[in-house]
Every structure is written in structure tokens, then in C-alpha cells.
Amino acid sequence: MNAIILSAILGVVLMFSGIFFPNKATVRNIANIGMLLLLVANLAEQNGHVFFHINTNDLLSFSKFGLLFNSIAIGSTLFYMLLSGRDIEKVGINVAEYFALIFFVLCGVAIVSCYNSLLMLFIGIEIISIPLYILTGSDKRNLKSNEASLKYFLMGTFSTGIMLMGITLIYGAKGSFRLDEIGYVINAGREVWFATGLLLLLISMAFKVSAAPFHFWTPDVYDGAPTVFTSFMATIVKAAAFIGFLRLFETIFPTSTYDWKLILAVIIAATLFIGNVSAVFQQSVKRMLAYSSIAQAGFMLFALFSRNDMSREGIILYTLGYSLATIGIFAVLIKLKDYTFDGFNGLARTQPVLAATATVFLLSLAGIPLTIGFFAKYFMLASAVKSGAHLWLVFFAVLCAVVSVYYYFRVIQSMYFKEGFAETEEVQPVFRWLLVLLAGAIVVLGIFPNLILQYMYF
Amino acid sequence: MVPVLLILIPLITGAALFLIRQETTAKALALFASLLSLAVMLAGMSIWKDAAHLTFNEPWLNALHSRFHFELDGMSQLLCLLTTFSFPLIIYGTWNNSYEDTNRFFGLLLLSQAGLLGVFMAMDALLFYFFWELALIPLYFLCSRWGGEKRIAVTFKFFIYTFLGSLLMLIGLIMLYYKAGNSFEWADFINLKLSFREQVPIFFLLFIAFAIKMPLFPFHTWQPDTYEQSPNAVTMVLSAIMAKMGIFGLLRWLVPVVPIVSFQWGDNFATLAVISMLYASFVALQQDDLKRLVAYSSIAHIGLMILAVFAPSTAGVQGVMIQMFNHGVNILGMWLVVNAIEQKLGTRKISELGGLAQKAPVLTVLLVIVALANIAMPLTNAFIGEFMMFNGVLGSTATKFGVAYAAAGGLTIILSAVYTLRMIQRVFYGNTNSRTEHAKEISTNVQVVLAIIVVAIVLVGIYPKPLLSLTSDVTNQVISRINLK
Numbered sequence: 011m012n013a014i015i016l017s018a019i020l021g022v023v024l025m026f027s028g029i030f031f032p033n034k035a036t037v038r039n040i041a042n043i044g045m046l047l048l049l050v051a052n053l054a055e056q057n058g059h060v061f062f063h064i065n066t067n068d069l070l071s072f073s074k075f076g077l078l079f080n081s082i083a084i085g086s087t088l089f090y091m092l093l094s095g096r097d098i099e100k101v102g103i104n105v106a107e108y109f110a111l112i113f114f115v116l117c118g119v120a121i122v123s124c125y126n127s128l129l130m131l132f133i134g135i136e137i138i139s140i141p142l143y144i145l146t147g148s149d150k151r152n153l154k155s156n157e158a159s160l161k162y163f164l165m166g167t168f169s170t171g172i173m174l175m176g177i178t179l180i181y182g183a184k185g186s187f188r189l190d191e192i193g194y195v196i197n198a199g200r201e202v203w204f205a206t207g208l209l210l211l212l213i214s215m216a217f218k219v220s221a222a223p224f225h226f227w228t229p230d231v232y233d234g235a236p237t238v239f240t241s242f243m244a245t246i247v248k249a250a251a252f253i254g255f256l257r258l259f260e261t262i263f264p265t266s267t268y269d270w271k272l273i274l275a276v277i278i279a280a281t282l283f284i285g286n287v288s289a290v291f292q293q294s295v296k297r298m299l300a301y302s303s304i305a306q307a308g309f310m311l312f313a314l315f316s317r318n319d320m321s322r323e324g325i326i327l328y329t330l331g332y333s334l335a336t337i338g339i340f341a342v343l344i345k346l347k348d349y350t351f352d353g354f355n356g357l358a359r360t361q362p363v364l365a366a367t368a369t370v371f372l373l374s375l376a377g378i379p380l381t382i383g384f385f386a387k388y389f390m391l392a393s394a395v396k397s398g399a400h401l402w403l404v405f406f407a408v409l410c411a412v413v414s415v416y417y418y419f420r421v422i423q424s425m426y427f428k429e430g431f432a433e434t435e436e437v438q439p440v441f442r443w444l445l446v447l448l449a450g451a452i453v454v455l456g457i458f459p460n461l462i463l464q465y466m467y468f
Numbered sequence: 469m470v471p472v473l474l475i476l477i478p479l480i481t482g483a484a485l486f487l488i489r490q491e492t493t494a495k496a497l498a499l500f501a502s503l504l505s506l507a508v509m510l511a512g513m514s515i516w517k518d519a520a521h522l523t524f525n526e527p528w529l530n531a532l533h534s535r536f537h538f539e540l541d542g543m544s545q546l547l548c549l550l551t552t553f554s555f556p557l558i559i560y561g562t563w564n565n566s567y568e569d570t571n572r573f574f575g576l577l578l579l580s581q582a583g584l585l586g587v588f589m590a591m592d593a594l595l596f597y598f599f600w601e602l603a604l605i606p607l608y609f610l611c612s613r614w615g616g617e618k619r620i621a622v623t624f625k626f627f628i629y630t631f632l633g634s635l636l637m638l639i640g641l642i643m644l645y646y647k648a649g650n651s652f653e654w655a656d657f658i659n660l661k662l663s664f665r666e667q668v669p670i671f672f673l674l675f676i677a678f679a680i681k682m683p684l685f686p687f688h689t690w691q692p693d694t695y696e697q698s699p700n701a702v703t704m705v706l707s708a709i710m711a712k713m714g715i716f717g718l719l720r721w722l723v724p725v726v727p728i729v730s731f732q733w734g735d736n737f738a739t740l741a742v743i744s745m746l747y748a749s750f751v752a753l754q755q756d757d758l759k760r761l762v763a764y765s766s767i768a769h770i771g772l773m774i775l776a777v778f779a780p781s782t783a784g785v786q787g788v789m790i791q792m793f794n795h796g797v798n799i800l801g802m803w804l805v806v807n808a809i810e811q812k813l814g815t816r817k818i819s820e821l822g823g824l825a826q827k828a829p830v831l832t833v834l835l836v837i838v839a840l841a842n843i844a845m846p847l848t849n850a851f852i853g854e855f856m857m858f859n860g861v862l863g864s865t866a867t868k869f870g871v872a873y874a875a876a877g878g879l880t881i882i883l884s885a886v887y888t889l890r891m892i893q894r895v896f897y898g899n900t901n902s903r904t905e906h907a908k909e910i911s912t913n914v915q916v917v918l919a920i921i922v923v924a925i926v927l928v929g930i931y932p933k934p935l936l937s938l939t940s941d942v943t944n945q946v947i948s949r950i951n952l953k
Contacts, residue, residue, distance in 0.1 A: 323531065379601040388638070395642045408635040415631055419624065427612045427620050463531055 011062050011072065012051040013080050013120040020044040021113035028106025038095045041109035045088045048116070052080045056465065068188060069127045076124040078326060078465050079253050083119050083246050086333040087112065090242060093341040093444050097238045101148050108148060111141035112242065119250040127187040128177045131254055135173070135218065138247055139166045145242070146235040158234025165227040169217035176210030179203045180262070189257065193265040205268050211258060212273070218251040221311060222280035225304050229288070232300035237349075240296070241340030244303045249329035252310050256325055259314040274315045275400045281308035282410040289417045296349045298417055299339065302375065305414055306332050309407065312390040316397035323463050324389025330462060331374055331382035331452070338371040338448045341441075347433040354421055355430025363442045364434070365425040370449040374456070376418040377411055381456040387411065470512035471524045471538035471589045474548060475582050477505050478555075482578030482606075485571045494571035495563065498578060502555035505581070509552040513545055528595070534652045538589040543789060543942040546935065547588040547709075547716055550796045553924075554708050555581050561804045561917035562701045565811060567614055577701065580606040584709055588716060593641045593652040596721070597634065603710065604630055607702060616697040626694040629687070633677035640673030644725065658724045658949060667726040674722050675737075682714030682770050685744035695763035700807040703759065707766050707803065708796040715770070715792055718777050719785070719942070724949040730778065731950050735867055738778040742876045745771035749883035758806045758816040761891060762799065765842065768880050769795050775877060776857040779867040782947050784860020789939035790932060791853030794841070794925075798850055801838035801921040805831065808910045809895070813903055818891060823900030827907040832896050834918040839892055841925045843885040849928035854881070866950065 027040050051061065056077045091098075091112070099105050118137030125131045143166065147159025181187060183204035184195040213224065220228040232240045263270050285305030292298040310332070313325035342364050346353050358365040374383035394404050424430070455461060481501035488494045512522060522540040540548065559574070567573045583603030590596035604627070611623040641652070647666065648656040662670075680687045695703050723730045730737075748767035755761040773791055776784040808831065809824070810816050825832040841848035844855075858877060862870045900907075910918075928935060 373605075378605060379598045380605075384601075388642075391639065392642045392645070395639065396646055404639055405636075408632075408639060411635060412628060412632045415628060416624075419627070423612065423620055423624070426609070458529075460529060460531060 011060055011064060011066075011070075012055045013048060013084065014070075014117055014124075015062050015064075016048050016051050017113050017117040017120060020048060021110045021117065024106055024110040024113060026106075028104070028110075031106075034099045034105050037106045037109060038091075038099065041112075042088070042091055042095065044113065045084065045091055048113075049081065049084045049088055052077065052084055052120075056081060068190070069130050070121070070124045071126040071190075072124050074466060075322065075326075076253070079123045079249075079329065080120050081465075082326070082330050082333070082462075083123070083250060084116060086246050086330070086337060087116060087242070089334070089444070089448060090246070090337045090341075093337065093441065093448070094238045094241065094344060096438075097344045101236045101238060102150060104148075108145065111145055114141045115242075115247065119246065122250050122254040125254070125257065126189050128180065128189070129187050131258075132170070132173060132177060134254065135251070136170065138250065139170070142166075142239075142243060142247060145239040146231060148239065149236045152234075152236075154234040155236060158231045161227055161234075162231045165217065169214045169224070172210050172217075173214035176207045176214060179207030179210065183207060189261040192262045201267060205266055208263060208266055208268075208270075212270075215251065215255045215258065216277060219248060219255060219307050219310070220304050221277050221307055222284045222304070225281065225284065225307075228304055229297060229300045232303065233294070233297045237296060237340060237344045240300070241337055241344075244299070244340070245333040245336045248303065248307065249310075249333055252307075252313070252325065252329060256313055256322075259317060264317075271315065271399055274311065275403050278308050278311045278315060278403060279406055281305070281311060282407055286410045286413040286417075290413065292417070293351065294349045295343060295351060295354065295421060298351075299336070299343070302414065302417065303336070305410065306375070308410070309387060309390050312394050312407070315400075315403070316390075316393040318393055318396055320389055320393035320396055323466060324386065324393055326462065326466060327382060327389055327455075327459055328386035331386040331455070334448060334452055335371040335374040335381075335383060338445060338452075339368055339375070341445065342368045342371070345434045345437055345441075347435065351420055351424050352430065354424035354432055355428045357425040357432040357434075360432050361434055361437060363445065364437065367445040367449040368425065369422050370452055372418045372421055374452050376415050379456070380453060382452050382459065384456060385459045469521050469524065470508060470516055471522070471540060471585075473508045474505055474512075474552070474585045474589070475538075477501055477508065478578040478585070479582040482575045482582060485575030485578065488571050491570045494574055495559070498574035499556060499559045501578060502552070502559055502581070505585075506552040506556055509545075509548055512540060513549065528592075532594065532652070533650050534594040535592050536595065537592040537653070538586075538595075539591045540589060541942055542939040543716070543719065544588050546789060546793050546939055547712060548585055550712065550793050551581060551584050551588065551709050554704070554796060554800055557800060557804075557917045557920065558701050558704045558708075560913055562704075562807055563913045564911060565699070565701065565807070567699070573610065573614060573699075573701075576606040576610050577705070580610070580705060584705075584713070587713055591654045593644065593654065593657065593721070595652075597638055597641060600634055600637075600713070603713070604634075607706065607710070610702045611694065611698040614699040614702070618693070619697045622690075622693040622697045626690040629680050629690045630677075633680035633687075636673045637677035640670045640677075643670055643673070654720070657721075660725070662726065662728075664728050664732070667729045671722070671726045671729040671733075674717070674726070678714040678717040678722060680714075681717065682711055682774065683767065684714075684740060684771065684774055685747050685767070688744070688748075688767055691767065692760050692763040695766075696757060696759045700803060700810065704800055704803045704807075707763070708800040711766065711770055712792045712796060715773050715777070715788065718774070719788065719946055723777060723780075724946055727949045731780075731866055734778040734780070735869060738775050738867060738869070738873055741771045741774035741778065742873055744768075744774070745880040746876060749880045749887070752887045753883065755887075756818050758809065758818060758891070758895075761818070761887065762802050762806060765802075765884060765887065766795075766799055768884060769799075769842075772854065772857055772877055772880070775873055776860050779861045779864040779870060779873055780947065780950055781860040781864040781866070782943060783856050784864060785946050786936060786939065786943045787853050787856025787858075787860055789943060790928075790935050791850065791857060793935060794849040794853045794928060797921055797924050797928075798838060798841045801834075801918060801925075802842060804914060804918055804921070805835045805838065808914045812907060812910070815903065818894050820901070820903055821895045822898045823896070823904055824907055825896040826900065827904065828909045830915055831910045831918075834915070834922055835896070836892060837922045837925065838918070839888045841929070843888050844881060847926065847929045849925050849932070851929060852932045 121134030149155035289301035374381035586599030752764035
């Protein structure tokens with residue numbers, strides 16, 4: 011509850027701060043402090059200190075899992091703002107609004123991680139999406155940014171419509187929006203409505219997490235949006251959609267008599283294949299990362315597929331590892347003048363710290379041991395092996411992971427082994443230290459993932 | 469305590485080297501650290517021989533039931549000894565090679581040493597996998613950064629190959645984890661009683677990873693290119709030590725864990741090993757590049773070890789153990805000679821060399837001894853190992869084709885004599901040409917290192933008993949698992 015209320019209030023505060031403080035740096039500092047407060051408030055709630063006692067009539071339910079995810083999302087956003095705050099300022103003149111919109115998105119994230127009613131899911135997804143449509147188009151004079159925004163908006167509303175249709179059908183079949191009730195309602199004649207409703211829900215959520223074959227918007231939108239906001243969209247927002255998705259699969263999908271595993275298996279295989287193979291052929295690192303985010307979504311879908319204790323732990327590690335590494339690599343990418351692979355040539359000479367930390371982020375994305383990305387992938391694969399169904403999928407995922415090494419390592423090769431003089435914008439010493447801190451966190455968590463997992467239970 | 473020291477010394481020094489810009493200091497520190505590891509290893513084999521010093525077992529990931537469990541049993545001791553013995557020789561033997569960013573080069577080299585030692589000591593499957601990958605990453609950077617002209621593409625192929633293998637192995641280990649009741653302990657793995665059908669997928673998942681690493685035909689295509697393109701010091705690590713990771717994997721994680729498949733289908737893999745040996749020997753005959761020649765000869769020698777593993781008997785497995793050490797030492801000698809020639813004369817083409825014996829008599833004498841060891845002459849260490857392996861293959865009750873295998877294996881020994889001696893003849897005897905006319909004797913450090921290797925060769929060749937008794941327990945363990953059926 012703390013996070014939902016506070017983020018909404020802070021969003022409003024930041025909107026007005028733009029009027030009172032013309033200095034951009036002041037606004038940024040307010041945003042950073044606000045985000046820190048939000049993190050503290052959510053951590054307090056994790057430890058049982060709830061500031062706002064509101065009767066939600068079971069529309070929301072606050073579990074350890076949801077709150078832990080909130081902390082991860084808010085913490086990642088804090089890191090993101092510290093790293094890329096200055097770059098947010100460069101996008102346009104309405105700096106305060108950008109920060110305000112980020113806070114509103116987090117409000118939606120907090121709802122999606124803790125909803126107990128399908129209506130709240132819908133509201134949460136909308137609160138996340140609408141600010142993102144604006145952020146995507148925030149580079150107003152750039153045609154690509156406008157195109158991306160419009161595309162995102164059309165696709166997003168379309169999928170939301172499908173979701174509402176699905177929710178309606180489920181309500182028609184079961185007479186309830188509540189996740190904890192739907193399972194107990196037995197309504198023999200309307201099983202088909204229920205299944206159709208679930209299918210529509212599945213499709214709309216697949217849109218949101220950019221799973222194939224509903225991924226078409228992703229590359230264009232991620233590529234067209236200002237790079238700072240792509241970083242935000244591809245990490246925190248995507249992870250939140252996954253947590254929402256996972257809740258559906260833990261509660262109401264198993265109550266259906268249909269077997270969803272095969273459908274999911276096909277979606278996972280398609281997502282992994284399309285994401286990885288398309289990423290191989292990209293010339294721009296930014297676009298490559300867009301496709302790689304599709305590929306990573308394929309791995310995260312394993313959590314829905316296997317649905318056991320391993321996968322719950324795994325999705326937490328995966329969202330954290332993926333968010334940290336992606337925020338890091340995007341933060342480095344923003345500093346470069348040329349987004350192609352060749353633009354990275356010789357970065358190890360011109361900016362050794364950037365190159366070294368970027369290497370850690372890429373290794374983590376590729377899932378090499380000693381980084382958190384390894385344990386993320388490990389938990390996903392192990393959970394699938396444990397569930398025992400469709401083992402072919404595990405082998406397919408492994409092959410795709412090998413393909414992913416190809417495009418991640420291309421960046422490393424450019425940075426370290428190819429001659430060139432990568433041009434970057436001016437890099438602040440603070441920025442370097444933050445990158446080192448982020449890379450250090452990835453490595454430490456890669457050796458001791460327990461540091462995070464213990465909060466799931468205690 | 470010994471295992472922790474063995475890993476921490478190279479790990480910490482390796483990391484520290486990234487901060488030391490001064491070239492000679494960096495080299496000296498690397499040499500010092502590698503000598504320190506050797507000292508610790510020797511102490512572990514003599515003073516601190518008790519189990520308390522040789523084991524380390526602390527909790528790591530409670531959620532996964534995985535532990536920091538290192539143990540130095542006989543086979544681990546042998547391979548750790550090889551590793552810690554090789555690294556000072558490699559560093560000192562290539563002392564005069566110059567690299568850009570010397571400190572990083574040696575830093576990465578020591579990090580790979582930490583990974584290799586971890587692989588040999590890990591008794592927990594997840595830990596084993598961790599170090600397996602950890603050994604690879606620094607080597608990837610070493611080859612890609614300091615290698616030859618085609619280094620980037622070649623090393624990448626190497627990386628992709630081995631990474632695919634390790635991921636398949638990871639799935640196999642996860643399957644074993646659930647079969648063993650949520651445990652990664654090696655001891656739990658080998659006490660599993662799995663049916664044949666359960667063992668088949670696990671066998672192949674693990675086997676491919678090891679086959680790529682060794683390498684075994686048809687998974688070997690990365691190897692000659694990578695050996696050729698890598699900087700010489702790295703080639704030494706790759707072939708003297710890393711290739712042993714595959715054999716080690718067979719003997720620790722594959723054959724004892726899934727013995728039924730290894731036993732019943734052993735003939736298929738033994739045949740593959742024979743093909744590998746013959747193929748590599750014939751290709752080696754055609755090579756003009758010294759590094760490629762040694763690379764292919766390495767495949768042939770490794771093939772014999774694989775053969776002895778899959779046509780098992782006590783003598784054969786014992787032979788494999790000791791031969792892992794011997795092959796590491798011998799091939800290291802060969803690479804050192806190749807490196808010395810390349811550094812002095814700037815070429816590795818056999819056709820461009822000749823008459824070196826007149827110019828560098830010390831080098832020639834030392835090389836000839838190493839080469840004789842390479843073709844398993846009596847009184848050299850390889851004779852002991854290869855003799856035991858042939859003996860084992862012939863006496864193996866596990867296969868009906870022991871005689872055929874031994875005959876084919878014998879042919880490759882003859883072939884190895886052909887290409888090795890022909891190389892010596894062309895490079896060291898005959899007339900000098902314009903390139904070798906002004907060649908000089910090799911520098912003192914290479915002489916010292918080669919002399920140490922020659923001493924090791926002869927010592928083990930005459931008195932192999934300490935090494936044999938070191939590994940006899942592990943050998944019996946492996947054989948007893950196979951005889952269970």
C-alpha cells in the first residue's frame with residue numbers, strides 16, 4: 011500500500027516542482043530523493059510497517075512476493091535515475107513531467123504486483139501504459155519517436171481491449187473478478203467461456219511482455235523511443251508485466267480444465283527463436299537489445315510454464331538480474347555517439363571503465379557464471395527440468411542461449427579486440443563509479459543469490 | 469585449507485595484476501604467485517597430508533543444497549600438481565615474449581589457473597560447473613586479445629563450441645540433482661542406482677561437453693585453429709592443462725556416475741577414439757606449421773586416453789591417470805620449443821627451417837628427449853603411461869575388440885614417431901638456409917625450463933611409483949563402479 015499511495019503523491023509533487031523550480035538539477039534531485047523515500051517506504055512495508063490503512067475490499071492483496079518485487083522495481087528505477095538522470099534532461103524541455111510520469115508508472119507497477127481482482131490488473135496495466143505512450147513520444151521533433159509512440163499506443167490499446175474482453179468473459183463464466191474466488195466457482199456449462207476468456211487474457215498479456223507472435227511492436231517502439239526511456243520500458247515495466255502474468259498463472263489458469271502447457275511451450279519456443287535469431291542480424295546495438303529483450307522474455311516465460319518454487323525464486327532473480335544488466339548496458343549505450351556495433355570499436359581504449367562494466371552486463375545477459383544472469387537462467391532451466399513436462403523446450407532454450415552469446419559477444423569483441431576510436435559524450439566520474447557499483451552488485455549476487463532470495467520467505 | 473589457498477592465490481594475484489602497470493613487476497609477481505601455488509601444492513602432498521587440510525566444505529547456496537566442497541583426492545592431487553607445476557614453467561619459459569598490456573595478460577592467465585584448479589578439486593556439481601566456465605572466460609579474452617591474425621573468429625568458434633557443451637552438461641547435472649534427491653554432492657551422484665534408460669540422456673549431455681573439451685573427433689574442429697592462433701603461453705595452458713579437464717570429467721563425473729551406459733556402449737566411443745587417433749595422426753603427417761603439427765599430435769595422444777577409459781581395466785585406467793600428467797609435461801616441452809623457435813626466427817613453417825642443430829645444440833638435445841617422450845620411448849614417462857594403457861585395452865573384459873583397438877593404437881604410435889622424427893630431421897638437421905644461418909642458442913630461461921621438464925620426464929620414466937600409488941584409490945573406485953554393471 012505504501013508504494014501505491016506514495017508514488018502517486020510523489021508523481022503529483024514532481025509535476026508541480028517543474029513550475030516552482032526552473033533549475034533542472036533541482037528537479038532531478040527531488041526525483042532522486044523521492045525515489046529513495048519510496049524505496050524506504052516499501053522496505054518498511056516489507057518489514058510490517060504499513061503507513062496507510064485502507065480497506066481495499068480484497069481488490070489488492072499484499073504478499074511478500076509482490077512487495078519484494080516492488081522493492082526490486084523501485085530499487086532498479088532509483089539506480090536507473092541516478093545513472094541516466096542527466097540523459098533524461100536532454101530529451102526535451104519538460105523534465106519535471108518525465109520524472110512525474112516515471113513515478114506514475116511505478117504506481118501502476120505496485121498495483122500489478124499486488125492485484126487480487128482482474129479489474130485492478132486492468133487499471134494497473136493502464137496506469138503503466140499511458141505514461142509510457144507519452145514517454146515514447148517525448149522526443150517531439152523526432153519522426154521516429156512519434157511513429158513509435160503512435161504504434162505503441164495503437165497496439166497497446168488494442169491489446170487492452172482484448173484483455174477487457176477476456177475479463178468480461180471470465181466474469182460471465184464465474185461471476186467474480188477476484189482471483190481467490192474464481193477457482194472455487196463451479197459453473198459447469200460455461201467452461202468454454204472461461205477458457206476463451208483465459209485465452210484472450212493470455213494473448214493480451216503476451217502483447218505486454220512482447221512474447222511471440224505478439225512481439226511485432228517491440229523492436230520499432232524500443233528503437234524509436236528516446237534511449238533513456240527504452241531502458242526503462244525494457245526493464246522495470248516489462249518485469250512488472252511478468253509479475254502480473256505470473257499471478258494469473260498461479261491462481262486462475264490451473265483451475266481451468268484445459269492444458270495450457272502446450273500453448274505456453276509453443277509461445278516460449280517461438281519467442282526464443284524469433285528474439286534470438288533476429289537479434290543476430292541487427293547492425294544497431296540498440297535494435298539488437300530490443301530483440302534480445304524479446305529473447306529474454308522467452309526465458310522469463312519459463313516461470314509461467316513450470317510453476318513451482320524454483321520458478322518463483324527464479325523470476326525474482328531473473329527480473330532483478332535482467333533489469334540491472336539492461337539498465338547498465340543502456341546507460342553505456344546512451345553515452346556513445348554511434349549506436350552501431352562499429353561504434354563500440356576500441357571503447358576499451360577510450361573508456362576502459364565503461365567497456366569493463368559493459369562486459370559484465372553483457373556476460374550477465376548471456377548467462378555466464380559469476381554473474382546473476384547465470385543463476386537467473388539456471389533457476390529457469392532447473393524449474394523446467396523439475397516440472398518434467400516438455401523437456402525438448404529446455405534443450406531448445408539452451409541452443410538459443412548459445413545463439414545469444416553470438417550477439418552479446420559481438421559487442422565485447424568490438425570493444426576489446428577491434429581497432430577503432432569509439433566516440434563518447436562526456437562521462438562524469440560519478441557515472442563511472444555508479445557503473446562499477448552496478449557491475450559489482452551483479453557479480454556479488456552472481457556468487458551469493460541468497461542475498462535476495464532470503465527476502466522471499468522472511 | 470590447501471584447496472582454498474590454491475584457488476585464492478592465483479585469484480587474488482590475478483585480480484591485483486590488473487592494477488600494476490609496471491611490466492617487469494607484473495611478470496615477477498605472476499611468477500611468484502605461480503611458484504607460491506606450487507609450494508602450497510607440494511606442502512599439501514607432503515606436510516599437510518591429512519584429510520582436514522585437503523578438504524574444504526562450507527555451505528554456499530542453502531536454497532539449492534549446494535556447498536563449497538573442495539577435496540584433493542589422488543586424481544585431484546595429480547592434476548593440481550600438473551597445473552601448479554606447469555604455470556611457473558609457462559611463465560618463466562615465455563619470459564622474453566612481449567605483450568601489450570603485460571599486466572592484464574598475466575592477470576587473466578592466473579585467473580584461468582584459479583578456474584582450472586577449482587575444476588579439479590570441486591566435489592559439488594554446481595561448483596564444478598562454475599569453475600568449468602570460469603576457466604574458459606579468461607582464456608577467451610587471452611586468445612582474442614593477444615592471438616594471431618584470425619584470432620577473433622577462431623576464438624569465438626572455440627567459445628561457442630565449449631559454451632554449448634557446458635550448457636548441455638548443466639542440464640545433465642540438473643537432472644542428476646533431482647534424481648539424487650536435491651543434492652549436488654559427487655558422493656550422492658555415484659551412489660545413485662539409475663536404470664539404463666535414465667542414464668542414456670545424462671550420459672550424452674555430459675559426454676558432449678567433455679568430448680568438445682578434450683577434443684574427440686568429430687568435436688575437434690575448433691582445436692587446431694585455436695591452438696594455432698592463440699599466443700604461445702595460452703596454447704600451453706590449453707593443451708597441457710585444459711585438455712585434461714575433459715579426461716578428468718570422464719573419470720570423475722561421467723564413468724562412475726553413469727557406469728551402465730559407459731560400459732555397455734563403451735565400444736562405440738572406443739571406436740570413435742580410435743578414429744580420432746588415426747585421423748589426427750594422418751593429418752599431422754601433412755602439417756607444415758609447427759603449432760598445427762603439435763595440435764594434431766595432441767588429439768592423437770588424447771584419443772589413446774579416451775580409448776583406455778572406454779575399454780577399461782585397472783591397468784588401463786591407472787595408465788590414463790599417469791598419462792594425463794605425462795602428456796601435460798611433454799606437450800608443454802614441445803610448445804616451449806616451438807615458442808623458442810618462433811621467437812628467435814619469426815616463423816613456424818617447417819619448410820622454412822633447417823640445420824638448427826649446428827646453431828643451437830643444447831636446444832636440440834633437450835628437444836630430442838622431449839620428442840622421444842612424445843613417441844613413448846622406454847625410460848621416458850610416456851612409455852609407462854602408454855604401455856599401461858595398451859596393456860589395459862588388451863586385457864579389458866569390457867570389450868571384445870581389445871586386440872583391434874590396440875593394433876590401431878599401435879599404428880598411431882608409429883605414425884607419431886614418423887611425424888615427430890621427420891619434424892626434428894627437417895628443422896634441426898640438414899643444411900641451414902638464409903633464415904636459420906644466424907640463429908643463436910636459446911636463452912637461459914628456456915634452457916632451464918626445458919631441463920626441468922627433461923628431468924621430470926626421466927624421473928617419472930624410471931620411478932613412476934609415487935604417481936601410481938597416488939591415483940590407485942581413485943582408479944579402483946572407477947573400476948569398481950564399472951564392474952557393478
